[in-house]
Amino acid sequence: MKRLLIWVGLCLGFLGTPVKAQHTIYSQADSIQVVRLLKEAQKNKEKNVNWMLYFGRKLQGVPYVGGVLDDGEQENLIINLRQLDCTTFVEQVLALSQCASHHKYSWNDFLSYMKNIRYIDGQISYVKRQHYFTTWINDNVIQGLVKDVQGPVPPFSSKQTIHVNYMTTHISLYKMLKAHPAWVHGIQTMENDINGKVYRYIPKEKISNTSLLRRTIHDGDILVMITNKKGLDTSHIGIASWHKDGLHMLNASSVHKKVIEEPMTLFKYMQKHPSQIGVRVVRPLYK
Numbered sequence: 159m160k161r162l163l164i165w166v167g168l169c170l171g172f173l174g175t176p177v178k179a180q181h182t183i184y185s186q187a188d189s190i191q192v193v194r195l196l197k198e199a200q201k202n203k204e205k206n207v208n209w210m211l212y213f214g215r216k217l218q219g220v221p222y223v224g225g226v227l228d229d230g231e232q233e234n235l236i237i238n239l240r241q242l243d244c245t246t247f248v249e250q251v252l253a254l255s256q257c258a259s260h261h262k263y264s265w266n267d268f269l270s271y272m273k274n275i276r277y278i279d280g281q282i283s284y285v286k287r288q289h290y291f292t293t294w295i296n297d298n299v300i301q302g303l304v305k306d307v308q309g310p311v312p313p314f315s316s317k318q319t320i321h322v323n324y325m326t327t328h329i330s331l332y333k334m335l336k337a338h339p340a341w342v343h344g345i346q347t348m349e350n351d352i353n354g355k356v357y358r359y360i361p362k363e364k365i366s367n368t369s370l371l372r373r374t375i376h377d378g379d380i381l382v383m384i385t386n387k388k389g390l391d392t393s394h395i396g397i398a399s400w401h402k403d404g405l406h407m408l409n410a411s412s413v414h415k416k417v418i419e420e421p422m423t424l425f426k427y428m429q430k431h432p433s434q435i436g437v438r439v440v441r442p443l444y445k
Contacts, residue, residue, distance in 0.1 A: 181234050199257075214251045233283050254268065379439050
């Protein structure tokens with residue numbers, strides 16, 4: 159038995175060893191899991207599967223870990239399904255969903271979607287990574303991967319004017335940016351590209367269990383929490399899930415320290431976060 163446990167431990171250690179290839183870092187455990195999830199999806203015979211909820215729920219229980227993408231000296235496409243924050247959770251679920259909806263089931267298919275989801279024009283560099291989620295939305299709209307839902311009015315009765323500068327005014331908080339001062343200009347360009355733009359959102363006090371909201375927000379939509387924190391545009395994201403008692407959110411939670419489908423409604427959740435003032439809605443598209 160002792161030898162068996164040692165062998166299993168060695169195998170798990172090997173599977174968790176980082177692999178680097180073509181500006182991509184992952185472990186064999188990640189690639190195996192991606193292919194397994196896609197093969198399971200390929201065998202799914204249900205009609206009209208909501209892939210965002212399907213894959214998101216498959217990742218429930220995965221530990222929440224922040225800063226996974228900034229754990230190196232140079233920018234690489236990092237794939238990590240064993241440790242997730244709110245953004246990497248949604249990005250990887252969206253990539254899996256795009257693969258399944260387009261009947262693409264290989265590791266390389268997944269990597270291709272991930273590159274285009276995370277980076278402007280699919281260019282793997284720190285200054286092209288979509289650090290602000292407004293940038294993320296805009297670029298993925300251009301890619302044809304999502305729709306920025308901006309109506310009807312109501313419930314999209316409030317407007318947010320973007321003014322971001324948090325990264326360039328808090329350089330010391332970003333390890334890679336601090337190590338590469340020349341990159342600051344590129345981040346400032348990213349900030350300037352979205353500053354002054356105006357987007358509609360649903361105020362958090364209007365998030366209710368009504369037929370209007372159920373028609374407006376669909377299961378599997380990406381929920382984007384708008385913040386009033388100076389220099390930032392958003393503070394959290396998750397996946398919409400309607401229950402009998404109202405709208406809930408499937409997310410990688412820093413509070414619960416794992417991926418979880420929140421037991422409380424989104425309305426109640428947002429009341430516990432004073433800096434969150436409302437929600438934007440982003441809908442995955444499958445051409």
